[in-house]
Amino acid sequence: MSSRRRLLFAGGSMVALGAAGTAAYVAPLAAEPEGAKDCGIAVPLSPALPAEAQRRSLAEPAWSQRGGTVNDASCLSRTPVAGVIRPTSDTEVADALAYARARGLPVSAAGVKHSMGGQAFARGGVMLDMRGMSAIRLDRAVRTVTVGAGATWHDIQSAIHPDFAVKAMQSTDIFSVGGSISVNAHGMDHQAGAVMGSLRSLRIMLADGQIVTASREENSDLFRHVVGGYGLFGIILSATLDVVPNDVYRSERAMIDYRQFPETFARIAADPAIGLSYVHLSTAPKTLLQEALVYTYRKLPEDQGLARAPLGDVTATKLRRLTVNLAKKNDTFKALKWWSEKELEHRFERCTVTRAQAMGDGEACLVARNDPMHDSVAYLFNDLPGETDILHEYFVPREKIVPFIDGMRALFREQKANLVNASIRAVGMEDNALSYAPQPAFSVVLYLNQPTTDAGDADMAKLTSALIDLCSEHGGRFFLPYQLHYTPAQLVRAYPEIGGFFAAKRTWDPEGRFSNSWYARYAPAFAKQPAAMRPSITSGAPAA
Structure with missing residues (x-):
């Protein structure tokens, strides 16, 4: 069961739905979405393309969408594009790229578009739907x-x-x-x-x-x-x-005070039998970010001969969706959801291999490695009007995790943030060019709800900016695939190598063919840094 699945499944605690009011109130909170959510124009649309650009964009390619707009999972980034092409081969990618080059159009590649700041598309560009x-x-x-x-x-x-x-x-x-x-x-x-x-x-x-x-x-x-x-x-x-x-793992869980997490993780990291781990922090108002549930998955030799069941989809989607959406409504349901995770949820875990003998305050569940991550989170999607859910992620040096959590708690209470989920995972040093972890870090992942109004967006921008400053004060970095609620100064403070990154981009792509909303927003502030000499390419081949 995935970290989100564990957090969001409230077990049997939602049986007493009378507390939620009438059936008419509850039904939309559990309803299946009818399609991609449309939040309305909470953020103004970019200016329309000039007529000539629109005319040229509707020429030769096999468009899966001509003109129009695209959006991402935030539902707040609706952007006009020349169109969307869904290639199925290298040749079709090359043809789309040649078309864009001939007409001076930017190109972006997209998958499921769960980045939330327009990283998958560019205004007026050709979006390649790589699915x-x-x-x-x-x-x-x-x-x-x-x-x-x-x-x-x-x-x-x-x-x-x-x-x-x-x-x-x-x-x-x-x-x-x-x-x-x-x-x-x-x-x-x-x-x-x-x-x-x-x-x-x-x-x-x-x-x-x-x-x-x-x-x-x-x-x-x-x-x-x-x-x-x-x-x-x-x-x-x-x-x-x-x-x-x-591998087959035994799932284990332990409740700790958040201040114990660094030493708890040190024990986890020192145990080679633990293959997966993550932590959920309390979102209940009275214990906000103070209680922590530590989940681990342990490999034991005697379990490895057991049969692995076929992978299955998550069940009870409507109940899970209802649990999530009720928790957004008020503090009572936030507290109830956290209580459910502590007291009930592990008893409903799907054991895909078998359930082992009692361990600790619950029962050990045996699962295959694939199972905890095989979750398509259908219960997170809804058609509720006027609201959307936003992801944040912050990477802080491991020795700074406790003061960073203390600072987050103060900000959430001060700004009345509607926090739905908070988790911690560990990351090692990553040596890519624009690394979020130039040293080992703890990742704090936040799932926040906001109204899709100008005021809601302004409040989220204020909170995001404050969290970024807090993270930087502790020597950390924020993850870049999310909303563009930060200044170039905040970007360079967190990522001092950003100027070199943009210079390298201009070296590899001197015409600026590849672009997106994030690049258009921040690259101009670093345009004066000269491009470097491009390394020689080996094993190159023209597109088939």
Whole structure:
């Protein structure tokens, strides 16, 4: 069961729904969404494209969408584009890129668009919907899987289960591989590190249509910039990743005071039998960020011969969605949700291998490695008008985690933030060009609810700016795939290498063909730094 699944499932605590009011009140909170959520125009649209640009954009390609607008998971980034193309081959990617070059249009690559600041599209640009590039090929002998950039982790897990598991991925499975590589995502495996650590190689199409292979040994400079490079250096066509045995784990949990977390994690890190770990912090008002539930998954030799059940989808989606949405409404339901996780939820965990003998205050559940991350979080999606859910993530030096949490708590109370979820994971040092972790860090992931109004957006911008300043004061960095509620000065304080990153982008893509809303917002502030000499390319080939 994933970290979000654990947090959001309130077990049997929602049976007494009378406290929620009438059925008419409750039904929309549990209802399945009818499609992509439309928050309305909470943030003003960018100016429309000139008529000539619109006319030219509707020419030759096999558009999956002509003109119009695109949005991301925030529901707050609606942006006009020349159109969307969904390629299914290298040739179609090359054709789309050639079309954009001929007409001077920016190009971006998108997967499921769960970045929340327009990192997957550019105003007036051609968006490549890479989900058509989703082939999966497992090599059992060398323990790798080669996948198209648009393949999701859900599909990869289904293809390699029950014998193998993903080495490094996000804590839920909805994301595309290309998107995860472009942000260098990380997950529950504190030993494996982020996605970069499991990458054998990438196939990338450059702005001129040339296809190159990049890895730590081949075109290594390009590799370091593409991983965590937000699609600005080339189009990821496919990736070859390590896979690992699909070990059987015993799930364990412990309640601690948040101040005990550093020493608790030190014990976890010193135990090689623990393969996955994460922490949930209390979102209940009285114990806000003070109580911490530590989840670990332990490998024992005697369990490895047990049969792994087929992967299954998460059940009780409507109940889970109701639990989440009620918790956004008031402090009573926030407290009830946290109590449910502490007291009830582990008793309802789906044990895909078997349930072991009693351990501690609950029962140990045996699961395969793939199971905790095989969650498409359908219960997080809704059609509720006037509100949306926003992700934040902050990386702080491990010795600073306690004062950082204290500072967050003060900000949340002062600004009356509607916090739905808070978790901690560990990350190692990441050596890509724009690294969120130049030293080992703890990652704090926040899930916040906001109204889709001008006032709601202003409040979120104020909170985000304050959290970024707090993180920087403690020597940390904030994750860049989210809303653009920060200044260039805050960006360079957290990422002093950002100027060099943008200069390298201009070296690899001198015409600025690859772009997105994030780049358009921040790159101009660093345009004076000269581009460096581009390294020589090896194993280049024209697009087929």
